[in-house]
Amino acid sequence: MADQAKPISPLKNLLAGGFGGMCLVFVGHPLDTVKVRLQTQPPNLPGQPPMYSGTFDCFRKTLMREIQASSGETKYTGALDCAKKLYKEAGIRGIYKGTVLTLMRDVPASGMYFMTYEWLKNIFTPEEKSVNELSVPRILVAGGIAGIFNWAVAIPPDVLKSRFQTAPPGKYPNGFRDVLRELIRNEGITSLYKGFNAVMIRAFPANAACFLGFEVAMKFLNWAMPNL
Secondary structure: OOOOOOOOEEEEEEEHHHHHHHHHHHHHHHHHHHHHHHHHHOOOOOOOOOOOHHHHHHHHHHHHHHHHOOOOOOOOOOOOHHHHHHHHHEEEEEEHHHHHHHHHHEEEHHHHHHHHHHHHHHHHHOOOOOHHHOOHHHHHHHHHHHHHHHHHHHHHHHHHHHHHHHOOOOOOOOOOHHHHHHHHHOOOHHHHHOOOHHHHHHHHHHHHHHHHHHHHHHHHHHHHHOOO
């Protein structure tokens, strides 16, 4: 008689998913900073070069700026100090600034993310084996490609979100519509894909690490706590 499939454990998925998220941030965070800097750089004035000529120039200048600023005064001493000051400036709306744009980015992009990952896992699994026995290289490839598909959908709303969240209070009274109009009017439709190179360089390794971390953590939890 065939073994029955084990029921899904919400707690194991929570723990494994959290570990996968940690892996993603550890691998991808430096280029995420570069992405935001590229997305929010002001348009260059006529006859003057842009603030950043590309992904690697942005990375170099960001690193140098952080080194120079390490001995100077900083606006926020940490996440809690930032939240406190944002709340003092604009109330609860300041902390949730950009929520609609985040949803516009994450809902379709996350759907594409997990759909692509599960689809590729099934494609990469040999007929005589279970999807749970997928090899590490195939997990890495499936996770990395899923990340690329995720960000192919997410980049335009992510650019709008970055611009909106870093703008001075009151600059965009109508929300993302004002940001979209300004970007297209001043910088063209291609401005919605600012930071594309940084995003794509980051997408494969960061998301490959995320799904590998999830699968490894799940296997460990199944071994360590089989009855959980």
